[in-house]
Amino acid sequence: MPRLYGSKIMLREYRIDDLEPMRRWVNDADIVCHLSDIFLYPHPLQASEQFLEEMLEGTSDSRGFVIADPETEAYIGQVNLDRIDWKNRVGSIGIVIGSPENLGKGYGTEALQMLVRFAFLELNLNRLELEVYDFNERACRSYRSCGFREEGRLREKQFKNGRYVDVIVMGLLRSEWLDALETGG
Template identity: 75%
Template sequence: MPRLPGTNVMLREYRRDDLPWIRQWVNDPAIVLHLSDIFLYPHAQEATEAYLEAMLEGKSDGRGFVIADLATEAYIGQVNLDAIDWKNRVGKIGIVIGSTEHMGHGFGTEAMRLLVDFAFRELNLNRLELEVYDFNERAIRCYASCGFVQEGRLRERQYKNGRYFDVIQMGLLKSDWKKGKDAP
């Protein structure tokens, strides 16, 4: 995969030395609260190593990038196309900023914009989609600023911390993305 440089971050390949950074967040309740239920139970070192190895070898169903500091290439998080439907030209996005200290600086928004540009320009996808919990207001603002629109709401779909929350489905079409770009 190519490296995609932005203003403050770059999207780069996974590396073996990313393991400690990934391990730092996979069992951090403040981070995984906003992620899917695959993080409901503690993740063992071996599971994280297997995931990273699959990404390194291209054996994962997903394709993705590490979100890294532009100057140092240090790990900040990751953004993946977790599933690509090549027939219908649809990709499903997952993103995580791996530490609370990196949140609120625009790194996720910049990474999303880089991935969206890559998905539409280079992969020729027609649609991107994602799901977000209704209490994750920061992420919803990020996705909206990148052009995603709410397309559906699964009421009381997710149970977390003793209550039910809605899951918001958001999508972005290539045609809508082009309206805000000088893209051919």
């Protein structure tokens, strides 16, 4: 898998030494409250090791990158295509910035822009999609700035922090992305 370089970050392959920084966020309530219910209970070491092993061996359904510092290659987070439907050319995106001190620096937005470019121009996907909780305003802004549009809202689908929240379904088509490139939008 190629390495991709942006202005603030690089996207690189997973490595064995990524386990330690991954373990720091998988049980951090401030990080996982924005993620799927696979993090509802404490995430055991074995599950993290299994995920990383599958990514290293290429046996996971996910394909993706570690978001890293371009100079030190230190782990910042990860951005993955969690499911790829090759027949219909659709990829489902998952992204996490693994520490509160790295939030709000534009790393996630740049990583998403880089993954979108890779998915459309290298993998020849036609559609990218993701789901986000309605209270995750920072992520919603980032996704919109990358061209994703709200396509639907699953009302009160998830129970989070003592209340039901909406899950927003967002998507981006290759044709929309190309049009935005041409118009500078």
